[in-house]
Structure formats: structure tokens, C-alpha cells
Amino acid sequence: MTKEQERARARRRHEEQQKTAKPPVSDATRDKQVFGVILAFILIVAAVIAVPKLLGSSDGPQPAAGGSTTPATSTSPTSSGGLAEGQKLAAGCTAPPALQATPKKQTKVPAKATAAGKTFVATVKTSCGVITLELDGAKAPQTVASFVNLAKTGYWAPSPCHRVTTQGIYVLQCGDPTGTGQGGPGYTFGIENAPKNGTYGRGVLAMARTQDPNSNGGQFFITYKETRLPTEGGGYTIFGKVTKGLDIVEKIAANKALAPSPTDGTPVSPISILSVSVTEKKA
Known part of the structure; x- marks a missing residue:
């Protein structure tokens, strides 16, 4: 084979390789690919964070509403009371009081026998008026026994309702004297x-709780519209009604939340529990 033939064969081989080779990736295309991977990762992380938050709330010993957890925000009530930046009072409400200097703690779960088969009426005085609750000790004796105990010991006097949700789930969450969504009475139950x-x-x-089914403590929520919540993990204890x-x-929910988002977070219009009194309802 002559040198001319060898060069022709090499040229044909090179042309065939060029036909099957992938086109080179420019710097701009490579940057777009990297950005796409990063964006996908961010979206996955955001979904992982958002789903637990929707499921409920925090309570008891942290990690946590959840609950799912509701972290402390810059709009949480201060130790001196009053309004945080961006908050406004709803009609008929007064400024929230200062947080408890040292929230009360307990270590022993109250005996459920003290509430079993009984019905109680709880009068919750708030900075926006009185909310009356009926507690069902027949269906939720442990929860009602705990609620009655915490009311009698002044656990919630005072304490802010730290969370309102206005999309997907419709609740006002209360019961944490620290106002952060992380506090509990010192004991938990199922x-x-x-x-x-x-x-x-x-x-x-x-009752509000973490993803742990045994993390019920002092935080509770009221639904102001029908709400669907996940049943995985056991659901959430119903122990009474308004x-x-x-x-x-x-009224509080109508003004939405301030932070971390308008649909889930610290209420724009603050409301605090001032005192809770409970009496047994006789047949």
C-alpha cells in the first residue's frame, strides 16, 4: 500500500469517527447543566422540609408541629410583651402580655383515671376574648387528664398562640409558654x-405533636375550617370541641400569618392565653 493510500484510509477513518462522536459541550451549555442539577436538588430539599411542616407541629422535647416543627421566628413575642414588628391587633384584642420568665415544668404524666368517662368545660381567657371548650374524657382520658392538670397548675398563664395556618390546613395552634413551638410541659404521652x-x-x-406518636404534651390546635391531616404515624388526638x-x-386566621409565610407561621394579629379554668360537667 502506498503512502497516498494510507493517508486516504486514515482520512476515511477520521471522517467515520466524526460522524459517531458526540458534539462538544460549550461552557454555556455546561453551566446550564450544572445549574439544572443544583435547582433540582434545591427543589427536592424544599419539598422534604415543607411536607413535615404541613403534617403537624412541634411539641415536647425537640427535635419537633407541629409539628414537623414550627421554629422560632423574629416575630415571636418578646419577654417584654407587646407587638412584634409587622403585627397588628385584631378588633377586640389587647396587646399580648410578656412571656413567662420561667415556664413551669413537670415530669410525671397525670393519671388518666382522673378524667376517664368524664366531661369537662374549659374557659380559656385570651387577649381577644373568651373561648369555651368541652373536653371529652370518655374518648381521650389521658389527654383530658393532662389538659386539666396543666390548666389547674397555671401552665399556660400566659402563653401565646404561636402558629396559624391558612392554606391546606386551617388551624390555630397554642399551648407553648415559650412562644417558639418547641416547648413542652416536661412529659409526653401517646x-x-x-x-x-x-x-x-x-x-x-x-393535640399537636412531632412525628413521634408519643410526643403529645402541652400544645394543642383548634380547626376553624374542616381540615384533612395525614393518618400516617397515628394521626392527631381529638379531645374536645369549641x-x-x-x-x-x-378573626385571627383572617389576618393570616406574618412569618415564615402568610399561610403558615406567627399570626399577624397576636393572641395569647391569659388563664384557663376547668370544671367538670355534670350529667
Whole structure:
């Protein structure tokens, strides 16, 4: 084979390789590919964070509403009380009081026998008016026993309702004297009387918890519209209902949340529990 033939063969081989080779990636294209990978990662992380937050709330010993957890924000009530930046009072409300200097702690879960088979009426005085609750000790004896105990020991006097949700789930969450969504009374207990279909009707009183089914403590929530919550993990304990004052909850929810988002976070219009008194309801 002559040198001319060898050069022709090499040229043909090179041309064939060029036909099957992938086109080179420019710097601009490579940058777009890298950006796409980063964006996808951010979206996945955001979804992982958002889903637990929607499921409920925090309570008891952290990690946590959740609950899912509701972290402290810059709009949480200060130790001196009053309004945080961006907050405004709803009609009929007074400025929230200062947080408790040292929230009360307990270590022993109250005996559920003290509430079993009984019905109680709780009068919750708030900075926006009185909310009256009926507690069902027949269906949720441990939860009601705890609520009655915390009320009698002044655990919530005072304490802010630190979370309102206005999209997907419709609740006002209260019961943490620290106002952060991370506080608990010092003990925890399990789930009772959770609906199998995950439906919580308007005016339902239920317990907030972390993803741990045994993390019920002092935080609770009121639904101001029918709400569907996940049943995975056991659901959330229903232990009573609002019999008076649900309009107060609706008024707070109507002004939405301030932070971390308008649909889930610290209420724009603050509301604090000032005192809770409980009496047994006789047949």
C-alpha cells in the first residue's frame, strides 16, 4: 500500500469517527447543566422540609408541629410583651402580655383515671376574648387528664398562640409558654381518638405533636375550617370541641400569618392565653 493510500484510509477513518462522536459541550451549555442539577436538588430539599411542616407541629422535647416543627421566628413575642414588628391587633384584642420568665415544668404524666368517662368545660381567657371548650374524657382520658392538670397548675398563664395556618390546613395552634413551638410541659404521652380518615371538622380541639406518636404534651390546635391531616404515624388526638368563641379564632386566621409565610407561621394579629379554668360537667 502506498503512502497516498494510507493517508486516504486514515482520512476515511477520521471522517467515520466524526460522524459517531458526540458534539462538544460549550461552557454555556455546561453551566446550564450544572445549574439544572443544583435547582433540582434545591427543589427536592424544599419539598422534604415543607411536607413535615404541613403534617403537624412541634411539641415536647425537640427535635419537633407541629409539628414537623414550627421554629422560632423574629416575630415571636418578646419577654417584654407587646407587638412584634409587622403585627397588628385584631378588633377586640389587647396587646399580648410578656412571656413567662420561667415556664413551669413537670415530669410525671397525670393519671388518666382522673378524667376517664368524664366531661369537662374549659374557659380559656385570651387577649381577644373568651373561648369555651368541652373536653371529652370518655374518648381521650389521658389527654383530658393532662389538659386539666396543666390548666389547674397555671401552665399556660400566659402563653401565646404561636402558629396559624391558612392554606391546606386551617388551624390555630397554642399551648407553648415559650412562644417558639418547641416547648413542652416536661412529659409526653401517646395518641388517643384520632380519626381514621384524617378529617378534623370545624371547631375540633386536638393535640399537636412531632412525628413521634408519643410526643403529645402541652400544645394543642383548634380547626376553624374542616381540615384533612395525614393518618400516617397515628394521626392527631381529638379531645374536645369549641362551644363558644370560634369566631375569635376565625378573626385571627383572617389576618393570616406574618412569618415564615402568610399561610403558615406567627399570626399577624397576636393572641395569647391569659388563664384557663376547668370544671367538670355534670350529667
